[in-house]
Amino acid sequence: MNTEQIVGTFVEYFEDRGHRRITGSTLLPPPGDPVLFITAGMHPLTPYLEGRPHPLGRRLVNVQRCLRTTDLDEVGDATHLTVFEMLGTWSLGDYDGPSSLDWGYRLLTEGLGVDPGLLHATVFGGDDQVGPDTDSLRLWQDLGVPVELTVEDNWWSNGPVGPCGPDSEIFMWTGDTPPESTPTQDDRWVEVWNHVMMRHRRQEDGLLVPLPQPNIDTGLGLERLASLLQGKSSVFECDVFDPWRRLVPDLWPLDERSLRLVHDHLRSAVVVIGDGVRPSNTGQGYVLRRLVRRVLTTLWRDDPTRSLGDLPLELVSHTLDHFHQDLDPGHVRRLLLEEELRFGRLLERGRSVLARPRFQRPLGEEDFHYLHDTHGLPRDLVISLREQPWPTGESGRS
Structure with missing residues (x-):
């Protein structure tokens, strides 16, 4: 069945x-x-x-x-x-x-x-x-x-x-x-x-x-x-992910666990958008923003030129249809791409700020508060930038 x-x-x-x-x-x-x-x-x-x-x-x-x-x-x-x-x-x-x-x-x-x-x-x-x-x-x-x-x-x-x-x-x-x-x-x-x-x-x-x-x-x-x-x-591997397994691996070659995260988070982001939520820094919008950023973190780890603008509309349409949501698939993809551009700019700012001598030591709570309140850098992004060597150059199409 x-x-x-x-x-x-x-x-x-x-x-x-x-x-x-x-x-x-x-x-x-x-x-x-x-x-x-x-x-x-x-x-x-x-x-x-x-x-x-x-x-x-x-x-x-x-x-x-x-x-x-x-x-x-x-x-x-x-x-x-x-x-x-x-x-x-x-x-x-x-x-x-x-x-x-x-x-x-x-x-x-x-x-x-x-x-x-x-x-x-x-x-x-x-x-x-x-x-x-x-x-x-x-x-x-x-x-x-x-x-x-x-x-x-x-x-x-x-x-x-x-x-x-x-x-x-x-x-x-x-x-x-x-x-x-x-x-x-x-x-x-x-x-x-x-x-x-x-x-x-x-x-x-x-x-x-x-x-x-x-x-x-x-x-x-x-x-x-x-x-x-x-x-x-x-x-x-169940049938609702059939089109994702068919289209995504050739577009973005990734290991199996990373592919699953991309499938899950993008599909979830489409459903959240379909229910009327838009990216923001608080509440429901921040959950959506976090999902998209986790996808981009995974995609850009190996290749910073990957972009959600390349996401096949078939996948967006399939998800909206399955969840009975009436929204233009092209509009959903444009929202995802806009969020990608914001995240790309934030990454560049984060790299620049964290390169300062003040942050070349273990960070305390005061540092995390300062980075968030002054530069808009959330804790999880700061930790990610410090722990993992991000590719240099442009992120996505930013």
């Missing part, structure tokens, strides 16, 4: 079981929300998880695009992306955890064709405030799926305070041998689907109080699921 077929199968399966699809998706949080971007499918639903009636009812399904900056340093491995899509289902005070897990198991094995022998589950084993999740444990035992009990790995929260609860995670074996060991002991077990029994709210004093209603919140990453179903060894 390609990703579109996976989405169709997932949504139809849960619609057949009484779920209503939430339409529309954006990376931008609701007004007044302190986070910069949506990081999980449950984020826009927080008021309804805490008791407010949802206009579509108590059973919901959707596809939510998400952005996580916490994983930027992991991008380039087999499983992490900056922007990704999350398939999700919710029970707002309706059915229980075992029902959700049973549906999840049957969709994976019967609807998507996963071999049941390649699955492993983990379940919350209990702590000093909440007992073990015996209902989920019994469900997996009845289905014949091996189970591992953990504590911290199977407790879900979206922060130090707020809705939380035990979860049960479904893992799929990716090794080239028969399954062995357990998910916490062998990273060849890859997490596919998380089912959260969201029953509690953690207060500022750390104590748990019951939510007005017990909820079920499930989520699985579309690209990760697609790569597993398509027999690929990384998310960058």
Whole structure:
């Protein structure tokens, strides 16, 4: 199955079981929300998880695009992306955890064709405030799926305070041998689907109080699921990256990890721009700026003449179409090129400033503040310029 077929199968399966699809998706949080971007499918639903009636009812399904900056340093491995899509289902005070897990198991094995022998589950084993999740444990035992009990790995929260609860995670074996060991002991077990029994709210004093209603919140990453179903060894080999793998390596020859970073960050930048964000020095705009600059840092490491002006419009169009964003691909590429020119000028200024005798010694906090406030040089750029020998001459087309 390609990703579109996976989405169709997932949504139809849960619609057949009484779920209503939430339409529309954006990376931008609701007004007044302190986070910069949506990081999980449950984020826009927080008021309804805490008791407010949802206009579509108590059973919901959707596809939510998400952005996580916490994983930027992991991008380039087999499983992490900056922007990704999350398939999700919710029970707002309706059915229980075992029902959700049973549906999840049957969709994976019967609807998507996963071999049941390649699955492993983990379940919350209990702590000093909440007992073990015996209902989920019994469900997996009845289905014949091996189970591992953990504590911290199977407790879900979206922060130090707020809705939380035990979860049960479904893992799929990716090794080239028969399954062995357990998910916490062998990273060849890859997490596919998380089912959260969201029953509690953690207060500022750390104590748990019951939510007005017990909820079920499930989520699985579309690209990760697609790569597993398509027999690929990384998310960058699933079908959504086909045009990137076809066009970018010939344009910009790079090692595999660098190629993955370029694919991920440029694709993410296009999606962020498609949702209305523009580069700036603060907030959402700075996340976009950082993504573009990380790409340019990678591209210019070996060849300072590389330019985002050469980015094929096909890649921009493909990304905008996949995420259902109505924006001119040429306009997106022009925005990226303008940001490249700004960064090129900043690099030249940075080289000049850091060549001064004052900065030929280890830098302290006062130096970093001065370089940022006086010369507009952010800390990460200063560190990069000092640690890595940048090519001399023009950067890109600046």
